[in-house]
Structure formats: C-alpha cells, structure tokens
Amino acid sequence: MKIPAFIDSHLHMLGVGYYDEIINLGKVKSIEEIKALLLDSDRDIIIARGFNQENLIDKRMPNKNDFSNIEKPLVLFRICGHVAVVNQRMLDLLGIDDFTKQVSGGSFDIDTGLFQEKSLGLIYQAMPKPNKEDLKRYLIKANKILIENGITKVASDDFSSFGVPYEMVIEAINEVDVAGLLDVEITEQVNLPMEELRDFIKKGYVRRVYKNFKMGPLKILGDGSLGGRTAALNKPYEDDTLNIGILTYTDNELSELVELASQNDMDTVIHAIGDRAVDQAIKVIKKAQDKFPRKAEHNAIIHAQVTNKKQIDLMAKSGIGAIVQPIFINTDIKVVKERLGKRSEESYLFKTMYDKLKLGFSTDSPVETVNPMHNIYTAIARKSIDFPEYEPFLPSESFSIEEAIKAYTKNNLPYVYSQAHQDYIEINQDIFRVKYQAIKDIIVLKVYKNNKLIYERKN
Ligand SMILES: [Zn+2]
DSSP: OEEEOEEEEEEOHHHHHHHHHSEEOTTOOSHHHHHHHHHTOOSSSEEEEEEOGGGSTTOSOOOGGGGTTOOSOEEEEETTSSEEEEOHHHHHHHTOOTTOOOOTTEEEETTTTEEEETTHHHHHHHSOOOOHHHHHHHHHHHHHHHHHTTEEEEEEOOTTSSSSOHHHHHHHHHHHHHTTOOOSEEEEEEOOOHHHHHHHHHTTOTTOBOSSEEEEEEEEEOOOOTTTTOSOOSSOBTTBTTOOOOOSSOHHHHHHHHHHHHHTTOOEEEEEOSHHHHHHHHHHHHHHHHHSOOSSOOOEEEEOOSOOHHHHHHHHHTTOEEEEOGGGHHHHTTTHHHHHGGGGGGSOOHHHHHHHSOEEEOOOTTSSOOOHHHHHHHHHHOOOSSOTTSOOSSGGGOOOHHHHHHHHTGGGGGGGTOSOOOOEEEESSOTTTSOHHHHTTOOEEEEEETTEEEEEOOO
C-alpha cells in the first residue's frame, strides 16, 4: 500500500553514515564475541560502538584487561554514547596515566579503562578528524540508509559532530547535493557556539537555500541524558540522591544565544531532557519571543522526556513545539523508573503533547535506529523491541496509527521548513490493518519523490 514518505525532524546525517563505517557491537552477546570482531579491523585506531553490558552473557562492563592482547589502540562506545572503554594502548596514545587530572563533568579510571561523559572529550581529541571527502562519503551512506527506510526529508544536526569547521560541513553537503547524489532534503539544525553563530550570521548563511539543503533553526544542547544521569532535573535522581544533572548553560548564556537567533529571524530548537532544562528552555524562548516578536515562529524543545503536564501547558501557551523520539523507550524502559521514581509517571507524555502542541517524531539517529517502523511501533505499543519482557510504559500515552503517521509527516513540515510534502512510499503491508506487533517488521518497497520513483527494493 502507499503512504506518505516519512520526515524525521531531528537526527545526525553525518553521524548515521559514520556509524555505518565503524564496528557495530549492537548484536554481540559476549566479550569473546567483541574481541573476535575487533581483531578483524584494519584501522590504526580501532573504533567500535553499540555494546550494552546488560545483553552480554558476562553480565559486566568490558574493561581494558579484556583487550590486552590487541596490539592497536582501541575504543568501544557503549550504546548510549556516554560511556566508553579503552585499552592500555589507547591510554598510552592519549598520554593518560596516574598523574592525569580528572575532567569536570566526567570521569575516567585508568585501571578499568572506563571513561564517562565529559572525559570522553579526551578520547575524541586523539581520534583522526575526518576530511571533506570523508564527510561526503558519510553523507552518501546516510542518504542511502534513509531512503531505504522511506525517509525523504530530515532536520539534521551536523555542525558539531566531528570538531571540524562548520563551513567544511556546508561545503561537503553542498558538493554532494550539486553532484545530484542527495535525495534526502536536509534542513540543517545549526548547532554552533556563540562566536561561530555570529560568524554564520555575518556571512549571510541564515535561511540560505541550496538545492536539497537549507539552513534551519539554531540548535542548542541544554542538558545531558537520563541514562547517563546528566539530564538536568528539578529534584535529585531517585538512584543518585545528590545529583540533579547538568545544565549546559546559565540562563543568561542561553538567552544571549536564543535572542541573537531571534533578532536574525532564526528559530531555536533546544535539546532538553530533564524538567529543569525544560523549564529553562521555555523561560528563555518566551523571553526572546516577547523581546523580538517575529511573524511565524517554529521554536521547539527536542526530547522533552521529563516534562510534566503543567510544563506542557506552558509550552502550548507559548507556541513552543516538541520534537520527540518514542523509540527512546526501547532503551530507557530499563532505567526510567530507577532514575525518576514516581516522576516517571509524568515523563514521555508524548500523546498528551500531541493533543496540545505541534509535536513531530524523530529518532536522533544514530543514537537509535532510523527505522520509522520501530519508532511507530514504540509510539503505539509503548514497549521496548530489544527488551520485550518489560510491561508497556504508560500505555495511556499510546498513539493510534493515524496519529503516529501524522506526527511523522505533516506535523514535521514546520521543522523542515517545508510547505508541502508530496513524497510517498510503497510498503509491503497494510499498516492500518496489521496487528500492531507486526508494524515493526513492515518493509519499504518503493520510494517516490515528486512522483518520480527514486528507490526500489531488490529481493
Ligand atoms: Zn541529537
């Protein structure tokens, strides 16, 4: 049957392509299996990602001693991307020993090789930076993956993924676009610190439109993650009673960024997961709206996971939308009650938001799979695909299939700066009639853009 093609309103295109090139540990079941996969790598620094210690028969975190027989420096990122394990060769390469100072907002342990949160920066510094050709290759890979999944428009956050100058990213995307190799329409979520944002504005990039690529809203990272206990909460974590998470900016710093954007006719989308970060985002956006009113504004909060009904009403009143990821339930279902206790009953309230605000679906891929069918399944079932033994999480927040598709198409139009969406896909099942359990296995057969067939599944 035919349905509209999907629009994903927050992901990382270059990250999707990059992840496709490094070793994927998503399916491994033991530390032995990890070792076997790493030995195959022909890179100078072995990079792998996606393991989850809860799924290993060893039932423990891998540590540096597990990899002492591997001759090359290596780093393994956990599925969440907030924790990594390195071997001794990597510690040597990083120059980290007993005398190295800890990084604030993070920690590392040289006995286990375990790195968390901000200390990951030490590892990133040592990783080879991609050049423009690498970026173009990542983009072409991501384009293919997205089209195969029936996604033809995205809002993508790419400027701060690899520590390269933002103009190199613009050039890379534009060159792929001009060469006719970009089928997915990209609206860039402009993720830049103050100085570079000023530069971006001064050089006239605001709302610039290329062929299939255009400049979108300012994107700001307001806090961390729930899994990593860095999401900023109003009251301490249930399982870490001295910790309320981390706000990335003070109110003033955040206001300065948002107001600079407003003055220059840019919308703002803010990553806010904890309720304290959501409060801050609402306050700052509202202030900028009052100070510099504009005609059509499409400001939004990305994630809005720990967001109670009062906050949702406030967002509605201020015309602030939400860009949410039902698929996060897939992994978070294991930790949400431990982290939040009773507050978990007022989190992931996506259906309540859908009824009150402009709510769009996205995946934040490569954090989770880009597959819309998995995202729709979790929106409807409120269950985890990887951990099916868990009961549905707040099933009263379930979407109907019609609502889920609307959140994945029409509702996302303002977030990709498009007026209309004529793209459609052909899928192998009647999505409106199959049992909801079968939705996650639906396959995209064909993709049409502006009535032209651009993809047909082989076999
Ligand atoms: Zn993201």
